[in-house]
Amino acid sequence: MADHDSPQEIAATFLAKVKDSPFVMIGLMDGEHSEPMNVKIDEDQPNALFIFSGHDNRIAKGGKAMAQFVGTGHDFFACLAGTVSQETNQATFDNLWDNRVEAWFPNGKADARLNRFDITSAELWETDVSVSGRLKMLFGGTIDQSESSSHAVVGSVA
Structure with a gap:
């Protein structure tokens, strides 16, 4: 994720990574802890992640949330x-x-609830340490900012 990447390129990278490993830690902003959940992506709705849960799951009541x-x-x-x-x-x-x-719902769809997590903002980091940075990690030395990861703040992911 270089500084010249557009928000669309950043979003595409994020969505590709989620498809590869569809797990997030998500929690409502109500003081309860986050929990690991499997997310689904609908290509037509790139600013939303979808999460199947039980009707009594802690995120089922809805509200403001954070996911990592x-x-x-x-x-x-x-x-x-x-x-x-x-x-x-x-x-x-x-x-x-x-x-x-x-597999998670013994009684099928009747036991499941589909939650929608509409993303309003995101911070994204890609840790792509350069070759010189990797050598410094191996043999000691300080990694310069130009040798380390990149960071982006976006209003949404699409």
């Missing part, structure tokens, strides 16, 4: 702010339902 994401190789990090609400569109529910989701 770490890429598989610990090379990409995101902190997302937004709002959780119930997704009421049955077509979206049916489209995102699959065998991996069904």
